[in-house]
Amino acid sequence: MSTARHMIALLKSHIEGDDKEFLSVAMQAAAHEAKLGHGAIAEQLRDLIDEAKRRSAAVSNRPGQLIVLEPRGELASLLSVQTPTLRLADMALPSTLAERLQRVLVEQRQQKRLREHGLQPRRKLLFVGPPGSGKTMTASALAGELHLPLFTIMLEGLITKFMGETAAKLKLAFDAIRQSRGVYLFDEFDALGAHRTQSNDVGEIRRVLNSFLQLLEKDTSDSLIVAATNHPEMLDRALFRRFDDVIEYGLPDPDLAEEILRRKLTMFDTGVLDWACILPEAVDLSHAELARAAEESAKQAVLGGSQRITTDALLSALRERKAACR
Incomplete structure (x- = not known):
């Protein structure tokens, strides 16, 4: 040569x-x-x-070190990778949701012990809930807690106009799940898992969904698989029983809304805020919208040369976000 x-x-x-x-x-x-x-x-x-x-x-052979390799070849168009530093403690979560996620972490951390007794840890999760409710952030936090890379399956690279290619790429993604331990996120999962009896359905689409169901069911890797959707009603019902846990997210109640706002404004003076006046305006806003409203009021304070957040500034930001959501 x-x-x-x-x-x-x-x-x-x-x-x-x-x-x-x-x-x-x-x-x-x-x-x-x-x-x-x-x-x-x-x-x-x-x-x-x-x-x-x-x-x-x-x-x-080096214990405890996270080695993250950028996906190469065909995988480069299917997976993006990052090393999250986020933890569940950094998120404002309802207690019931936090408990369910902690259960996942406990089983993941003690999976060897469970397998020695013929038991399987929770590792195939379906997150459902409205946009901005923390589903994607939770996947990142789980990766951070487990010191694993977060791989996001990029649906624009996975789904092509040729369904046969999509099924082949899907298998390639599951090969990666088996070969490299990590948290694998299928975001906007309804694009892949739509109901097989929808009116616009064709045979090829059914075959792709069947391929996913088979690959998911056969997968016995050590990776954590997370699918997230804003539209659970669009998913094929056969999908739900293939997941170890279906975890529902919702809009924050007043107590959680206050926690979210306080966390985002922790570096500022919030001592003069009238929460009784503010919290009614937070109703129907998601975690993400509340965080954006807090950031807007913080920017207004900084640009005004102050570290104090005023009630009027936060109310204005909340109302602006609510108007944008309509």
Whole structure:
């Protein structure tokens, strides 16, 4: 193999994330240089290959360290990855919801103990609720709590006009779920899991949904799979029983709304706020809208040269968000 062909093969294996093939081609390149009489170059290549193997082994055996690799090849268009630092304690959650999520964490952290007794930890979750209620943020917090990467399945890369391709890409995503432990988020899940009897249904769409059901049911990996939707009524009923837990999110009640606003304004002086006047205006606003309203009042204070949040400023921001939601 010529040097140019070695370069092509090296780059191809690097793009596809195939480290084993990359090192194999590098060894071939070293042998090629030795045949040409370039002993020093061949020796240097072999030393670098040995060092790469040693580092790879050290990384794989290092306990407690989170190694996150960017998806490569076809996976690059299907998955985005991040390393969350968010924790559940950073979120304002109703007590019942917080307890259910803590149960997931306990089972994930003690999954080896459960499996030793023939039991399976909760790891396939369906989050349902209105936009801005904290579903996506919860997936990030779970990843942060478990010190795992958060992989978001990008539906624009998954769903194509050719349903056969979609099913193939879906399998590729589940292969990644099996091979790399993490929290995998299928956001806006109704785009994939729509009811099979909808009027615009075709045979290919049914096959894609059936493929997802089969892949989800067969998956026995250590990864946490989270599907989130704003429209549970659109989902095929067969999906619900494939998940270990269906967790419902709602709009915050007055107590939770106050907690959300206080958390977002914790760096500011809120001592003069009239909560009895403010909280009625928070009704029907989501977690995200409340957070945006708090940020608006905070920006107004900063630009006015103050650290104090006034009742009028927060009320104005809440009313503005409510008008935007209509």
